Amino acid sequence: MTLTSIDSTTPREGDPAPPARLSLTPANGVPGRLDGAWWPRSRDLTRELPALTDALDGLWGRITRVTVNPAHWPVIPRKVPVTGHTVHVGWFADEQDPHKLILLGYTAGRWDLLVIPPETGPASAGRLMSAAATEGNLSTASALMADEEATRAVADAQTREDAGEREGGGTPTSQPMLRLLKPVAVRAPDRRR
Numbered sequence: 001m002t003l004t005s006i007d008s009t010t011p012r013e014g015d016p017a018p019p020a021r022l023s024l025t026p027a028n029g030v031p032g033r034l035d036g037a038w039w040p041r042s043r044d045l046t047r048e049l050p051a052l053t054d055a056l057d058g059l060w061g062r063i064t065r066v067t068v069n070p071a072h073w074p075v076i077p078r079k080v081p082v083t084g085h086t087v088h089v090g091w092f093a094d095e096q097d098p099h100k101l102i103l104l105g106y107t108a109g110r111w112d113l114l115v116i117p118p119e120t121g122p123a124s125a126g127r128l129m130s131a132a133a134t135e136g137n138l139s140t141a142s143a144l145m146a147d148e149e150a151t152r153a154v155a156d157a158q159t160r161e162d163a164g165e166r167e168g169g170g171t172p173t174s175q176p177m178l179r180l181l182k183p184v185a186v187r188a189p190d191r192r193r
Helices: 045-060 122-132 141-166
Strands: 022-024 036-038 063-068 079-082 085-091 100-105 109-115
Touching: 022 045, 022 122, 036 122, 045 063, 045 079, 045 085, 045 100, 045 109, 109 122, 109 141, 122 141
Parallel strands: 036 109, 063 085
Antiparallel strands: 022 036, 063 100, 079 085, 100 109
């Protein structure tokens, strides 16, 4: 797995683009549905794609086309100038997973990356990058995002529960489970027919 540093800094206007935050499956590993994950710093494809192609052109060959689902990209440019060439950008609303980016090259083929929303925290992004870059992973991009959302929801609930216990008040989920269950009478079936 190739992983660049995971940080939550956002570049200022005029600063050179920082390297892409990227995690890739091993080159000769068991293929899965995704070839890795990308965690852009914004939802601006014109600003984000040059760093991504700079990182991938050397590994996969020249990236010439990219497709996205417009659900998470407010503006989709038709072309983006990148180092040494132009990348053509297209979109598919119904046909493409909203959390996936498809990259195409002249001779090298196609790669599918999970796109982690820029506002995602470093811990969640790290888990998603690791999951998407796991060899032979058969999860879709949206399934990985749903799994992470469920994981985050459980962690948030546990944090709220722990905070309530520290403050002296318990939450219903911190009470013993037997107190929450009401007794139920069970009758044997009547076999006299």
